[in-house]
Amino acid sequence: xxxxxxxxxxLPVFGHGNLNATEPFPKAARRELANTQLRANLxxxxxxxRDKRLKVxxxxxxxxxxxxxxxxxxxxxxxxxxxLLEQFEANFTxxxxxxxxxxxxxxxxxxxTDLIRATGETEVVKVKSMATQEIGLNEYxxxxxxxxxETDLAELIVQLDHDKPSHILVPAIHKNRSQIREIFLxxxxxxxxxxxxxxARLAEAARKHLRKKFxxxxxxxxxxxxxxxxxxxxTVVESEGNGRMCLTLPETLITVMGIEKLLxxxxxxxxxxQLLPRSSTGERMNPYTSLWTGVTxxxxxQNVHLVMLDNGRTAALADEMGRTAxxxxxxxxxMNVCPVYERTGGHAYGSTYPGPIGAILSPLxxxxxxxxxxxxxxxxxxxxxxxxxxxxxINIPEILVHLRGEDVDSKRSKTKAPTQMDLMMxxxxxxxxxxSHLNLLEKGLPLGKLVAGRNKVIKKLPGLAAGWTQxxxxxxxxxxxxxxxxxxxxxxxxxxxxxxxxxx
Amino acid sequence: MSARDDVMSRxxxxxxxxxIAPEIPRNxxxxxxxxxxxxxxxxxxxxxxxxxxxxxxxxGQAPVKLAELLAGSSSIVVPHGLPDSWLSxxxxxxxxxxxxxxxxxxxxERRLTVEELDAVDAVVTAAAVAVAETGTIMLDGSPSQGRxxxxxxxxxxxxxxxxxxIVGLLPEAIARLDATAPQTWISGPSATSxxxxxxxxxxxxxxxxxxxxxx
Ligand code: SF4
Numbered sequence: 001x002x003x004x005x006x007x008x009x010x011l012p013v014f015g016h017g018n019l020n021a022t023e024p025f026p027k028a029a030r031r032e033l034a035n036t037q038l039r040a041n042l043x044x045x046x047x048x049x050r051d052k053r054l055k056v057x058x059x060x061x062x063x064x065x066x067x068x069x070x071x072x073x074x075x076x077x078x079x080x081x082x083x084l085l086e087q088f089e090a091n092f093t094x095x096x097x098x099x100x101x102x103x104x105x106x107x108x109x110x111x112x113t114d115l116i117r118a119t120g121e122t123e124v125v126k127v128k129s130m131a132t133q134e135i136g137l138n139e140y141x142x143x144x145x146x147x148x149x150e151t152d153l154a155e156l157i158v159q160l161d162h163d164k165p166s167h168i169l170v171p172a173i174h175k176n177r178s179q180i181r182e183i184f185l186x187x188x189x190x191x192x193x194x195x196x197x198x199x200a201r202l203a204e205a206a207r208k209h210l211r212k213k214f215x216x217x218x219x220x221x222x223x224x225x226x227x228x229x230x231x232x233x234x235t236v237v238e239s240e241g242n243g244r245m246c247l248t249l250p251e252t253l254i255t256v257m258g259i260e261k262l263l264x265x266x267x268x269x270x271x272x273x274q275l276l277p278r279s280s281t282g283e284r285m286n287p288y289t290s291l292w293t294g295v296t297x298x299x300x301x302q303n304v305h306l307v308m309l310d311n312g313r314t315a316a317l318a319d320e321m322g323r324t325a326x327x328x329x330x331x332x333x334x335m336n337v338c339p340v341y342e343r344t345g346g347h348a349y350g351s352t353y354p355g356p357i358g359a360i361l362s363p364l365x366x367x368x369x370x371x372x373x374x375x376x377x378x379x380x381x382x383x384x385x386x387x388x389x390x391x392x393x394i395n396i397p398e399i400l401v402h403l404r405g406e407d408v409d410s411k412r413s414k415t416k417a418p419t420q421m422d423l424m425m426x427x428x429x430x431x432x433x434x435x436s437h438l439n440l441l442e443k444g445l446p447l448g449k450l451v452a453g454r455n456k457v458i459k460k461l462p463g464l465a466a467g468w469t470q471x472x473x474x475x476x477x478x479x480x481x482x483x484x485x486x487x488x489x490x491x492x493x494x495x496x497x498x499x500x501x502x503x504x
Numbered sequence: 505m506s507a508r509d510d511v512m513s514r515x516x517x518x519x520x521x522x523x524i525a526p527e528i529p530r531n532x533x534x535x536x537x538x539x540x541x542x543x544x545x546x547x548x549x550x551x552x553x554x555x556x557x558x559x560x561x562x563x564g565q566a567p568v569k570l571a572e573l574l575a576g577s578s579s580i581v582v583p584h585g586l587p588d589s590w591l592s593x594x595x596x597x598x599x600x601x602x603x604x605x606x607x608x609x610x611x612x613e614r615r616l617t618v619e620e621l622d623a624v625d626a627v628v629t630a631a632a633v634a635v636a637e638t639g640t641i642m643l644d645g646s647p648s649q650g651r652x653x654x655x656x657x658x659x660x661x662x663x664x665x666x667x668x669x670i671v672g673l674l675p676e677a678i679a680r681l682d683a684t685a686p687q688t689w690i691s692g693p694s695a696t697s698x699x700x701x702x703x704x705x706x707x708x709x710x711x712x713x714x715x716x717x718x719x
Contacts, residue, residue: 241709
C-alpha cells in the first residue's frame, strides 16, 4: 500500500554526466575495432577471467539458489525502495552519519565540493567508484581547484595516462603490462628507472607512489557496493587495501551511492558476498571488505557523509520492463562473456557503464531519445550469454529488445510515416522476441552467401543497413547461424552456464 | 521542495504500478555439514591459496610460536585487549636490548599515530570469526582486534584465530557478527588483479599475512 502514489505523477527525470556516448556506438566501435593491441589485451583478459569465474562458480552446489535469492532480494528492494531508504537514513543518521540527497550529477558534484571546501583541504584520495565516475566528479573537482587522486591500481594507471576506464572492474583492462610500465616510467616522478614489467614490481611501484598520500590524506571520497537498510551499514568491496586506507585514515569520508544500492537487511549480505566476488574477479572472496555504520568513536573517520544519488535512476525505475537493470551489482560478468564487448572494448560504449549492462542502463537513465545512446541497445547479438552469467539474473536480452522497440516508437512519433529503420527494427523486435521466430529468419541466411563476392565479404548492404557497411565490411554469413552454432558447440557444464531454471 | 523530497516523490511516481515484493527464497545453504576437522582443513587450504602463511598449533603453544614468528622483528603493535599470555614468549618485552621486541599497545587512552604505526614491523591481533569456504577472517573492532587502522598500516599482520571460531559458510559468520561494528573481512594479503587479471600479492594493505590457528 505504501507504494501507491496518489499525487501528480512527476515525469521521468533523466540523468546527466558521463552517461552519454560522445558518438554513436557503430562509429566508436569502428575505431576501437581497428586497434589490434586493444583486441589482443581484451581477448586475453576476458578469457582468463571467464575461466576463473566458471571454476569458482562450479564449486558452489547452491549457486542457482543464491542467484534466485539475489534476484528476489533486489526485486523486493526496488518494490519497497521508499520505505527502505527511510529506514537506511534513520539508522545511518542515528549513528552520526550525515546524509545528503542529489537529484542529478551537478547537484552531487556541488555537494561533494562544498563538503571538501568545509574541511579547508584541496586534495582528496579516492576509492574506485562507478557513481563518482558517472557524475564526472574528478573533472568537476579539478575545475574547482581540488585535486582528486585515484588510488585503485587500474584507476591510477588510467588517470596517469590521461585515459578513460574501459571496464567497470578492471578499468585498465585494455592495457598490457609493458604499456603500464611505460606509463609509470613516464608519469611517476619518483619511480625507479629500472622498473620492469613484472606485475609484482608494477604493484610495488604503485604502493610507493601512493603511500605518503594515504598516510597524510585528510579527506577521502568513496562509492559503496551495498547499503543495508535495517542497520544503516555501508560496504566497500576491494582487493588492494587502498579502499581500507581511504575508509580508515582520513578525518572526513564522503561516500556517493546510487539510491538503488540498498539491500533490505544485513542478512542479505550473506547472499551478495557470495555472488559478487565469484562473479567479478572469479575469486572465492575478494581480499578486503570494509563495513561501517555512521561514525565509530575513535575508529576511522569522525566526519562521515553519504550522498544519495538519483541522476536518472528513478527514470529507469519508472520503466516497468527495464527497471530490473537497477538490480545490477556491477560485477562485470556480463561484459566478460560478451562477444561484442570482447571485440570493441569498453570505450566504444561511451558511457561509464559499458558492455551489456551499459547497453541497457545508460539509455534507461538518459532516456532512449538521447541521440547518442539510442544506438546502444543495438550493440548486441542477443546471444544470451550475459543473462546466464548475471548473478542477479537480469534478463539483459529482453530489456535490449524492449529498448529497441522504444527507440523505434520514439522515432516514429517524430517522423510520422514509418521509416525503413522502423520496419527493420520492428522486424528485429519480432525476430528476437522468440527463439522460433529467429530460427525461421536464420534459415534465410544462406541467401547472404550468394550476395557476397568470392572473398566472402559483403561490401554493401542495401538501404539503411548501408550505415553498417559504411563503417565495416560484413563477413558473409556462415552457412550456420551463430545461434545454431552456439546450440551445437557451446555445451557448458550443466547447471553452470545454462541453468535449468533459465530455460523457462 | 528539498532534493530528498523530490527524489522520494520521483521514486513513488516511478512505482505507480505498485510492484509486489517477492518472497525471498532462502533455500541456499545456510549451515555447513562439515565437522571441525574438515572446516579447519578447508580454511587452511583457502588461506594458502591466497598466499597467506598458515600455522596450526595447540593453544598452549601460541606464545612459543609467536616468539618464533617474531624473531628478527624489533617492534610490534597490539590492541589493548589482546590476551597477555600470547605475548609471554617474547624476549624481554619492552626492553631495549638487542634481540628484544618493543611492544606498543594501542588503547582508547593512548591511540598510536599513523607515523608510529608505520614504523613498527608487525601488528598482532585476534579475530572474531573465520569462514572456511571462502578463506575469510573477520575483524570486528572488539578490544582483542583493535581499531581498523592498527591492522592496516603495519606491513605484516599476524592474526591469531581460535579454531572454535571457524565456521563453514558465510551465512554462519553473518549470524555471529554485529553489522554495526566496524568490520574488516580479510581473505589473504593485499592483492591486485588489475594487470592482465593476474593476481599479485602485496599492494597497499599488509603485504604479509600470517594466520596462527589455535586448536
Ligand atoms: S548486469 Fe549482472 S552480470 Fe552485468 S555487471 Fe550487472 S550484475 Fe554483473
